[in-house]
Amino acid sequence: MNREHLLKALAKGVRYDGRKLDEYRPVKVEKDVSHSAEGSAKVTIGATEVIVGVKMGCEKPYSDTPEEGNLMVNVELLPLSADRHEPGPPTQEGIELSRVTDRGIRESKALDVKKLCVTKGELVWNIMVDACTLNDDGGMFDAIGLGAMAALQNAKYPELEDGVVNYDKKSDVGVPLDRDPLPVTVYKAGPHLFVDPTIQEQLFADSRLTISVTRENTIVALQKGGPGTLTVADIDTMVGIALKKAPELRKAL
Amino acid sequence: MSYDKRFDGRQFQELRKMEAKVGVVPSAQGSAMFKIGNTVAIAAVRGPREVRPRFMQDPTQGLLRCHYNMMPFSGHGDRVRPGGGRRSKEISMIMEQALRPVINLQDFPNAMIEVFVELPQTDAGTRCAGITAAAMALAHAGYEMKDLVTSVALGKVGNQIVADVNYDEEAYEGEGGSTDIPIAIVPSTGEVTLLQLDGEVTQEDLKKVIELGTKAAADIFAVQQQALKDAFKETA
16 A cells, blocks of 8 residues: 555545545444553544543642642553554654643543542542553544543542542542543545544545534634645534534444 | 451462453454453564664574553552553563563574563453463464463462462461462473562472462463464464
């Protein structure tokens, strides 16, 4: 496969695996997959697979937000999941994935951080979301965004005993999650727009736009990536695709 | 009070429920999942590829490199900070040494085979589950091996020698305390490729522990074999 060949196929409206340009591979979400985590989910999109876990800790709040808990999102592009991911500190790719996933949740105010306060200025809950890739066959932005939301929905507070967390006892109280924004990433190769690339399609694409969409069809985060350019008309079309596709992904939650 | 009944009700020699599957990471040359109780290890084999740094290259044979990693949410209690530390470095090294004796890397001069072991959830015995999964992944990848390697965490809890300790037993604070003894065995020869101990035992105890380890290894080996057979049945 090369880029020219990919462009020719896309021009005919076909993908190598027979999908349409705006069609996802089969999407599956499985919740509660790690007994060690407070919440977890495994997302499979075609051959792409990622596991997301939520750990919760109780600590002193930051001095500028004494009544707010904290959300932290981290992505580990595990070397187990692809030859191109090597052991070592997080790469640019990994950090971008972490930050874009984080912003989608944070900016929609999906998580009510005020409700994470236990004692003002003393004790708040920190919610730490870690996504670990198991097999990287492209489309990680959307897989991780979906997995993060599913893991948060699955998370239950551990018991708090005299300000100390007892991880052996999980309560049946979920975290204060009010919304369920999901990212849809639209890729562009030549003039063609498509979603959910396989790794080969992803590596040949020129640019992409990740659009985090709420259930109310508003946009809460954007990230343009890749070396290529987008026209104003492209952006409008891409947003339209995202608004159409997000509810489909949400069904898998 | 002596430890006369296991916390989870098992017999002293009884292993937790096991599950094994190969081919769980489709993009890798070989891969395997091994679950024992609530400990899950996923191993993927990648390579051969060039050894870096280059001064570590061996022109006479290939190099086996292992990477052990706990997922940040997989620990008992607090989040495990990613990036690894001294513990995971040491475990990676002893995993290499546990697996190296059964694999022939004569055909891969200057190159390395890498095994990545990840733990999505844990309840003790992670290095052992990792080695057991890694051996299956290497076999699944089709490298020339004279046998698998089978590993189990043994222990002395109170005055009892037990197979496959879990977290609760590791944390036992009653009389006699808890001694942790991970072991890896080459099933066909009974040779030991990993042996560690943290705690306190007599020479007699140690003999019994190793005997129990050999017995446990046979059970685990059967699970490994079955998973590999199942995978090749599917492709046949």
